[in-house]
Amino acid sequence: MAHERGQRSTPDYLPALQKELVEVIRKYVNIGNDDVQVALENQGSCSILELNITLPDR
DSSP, rough: OEOOOOOOSSSSTTHHHHHHHHHHHHHHSSOOGGEEEEEEEEETTEEEEEEEOOOOOO
C-alpha cells in the first residue's frame, strides 16, 4: 500500500491500518504474531506500508 505524503513525514493512520488489516486476515486464517512482518518505507513523496504474512498450508 502506498500513500503520497504531503507536509507530514509519516501518516498517523498507518499503525491503525496495519492493525486492522491483520485483524481482518485473522478472521479467515489462523496466524500468529510471528507470521506477520511489517515494514514502513519512505520513497520520495510516498510512504509504503508492506505487510508480509506467512499463511498456513491449509
